[in-house]
Amino acid sequence: MHDYLNMEFTAEEVFTSIKDMKSLAAPGPDGLPAKFYHTYWDIVGRDITKEVLLVLNHGGN
Numbered sequence: 034m035h036d037y038l039n040m041e042f043t044a045e046e047v048f049t050s051i052k053d054m055k056s057l058a059a060p061g062p063d064g065l066p067a068k069f070y071h072t073y074w075d076i077v078g079r080d081i082t083k084e085v086l087l088v089l090n091h092g093g094n
Contacts, residue, residue, distance in 0.1 A: 051081075054067035
């Protein structure tokens, strides 16, 4: 169990989380609804994933 809890998040988990968000739910702190990410993932996905994984796995800010 301890090893499972210490596993790093993956790019696939980031993508799945974004994909599972309701498209027109209230926007997040960035002011963008999930539909933005759904529509433009092929453009912004790599950068978003890189930053999210940095924060989640390495405490980046």
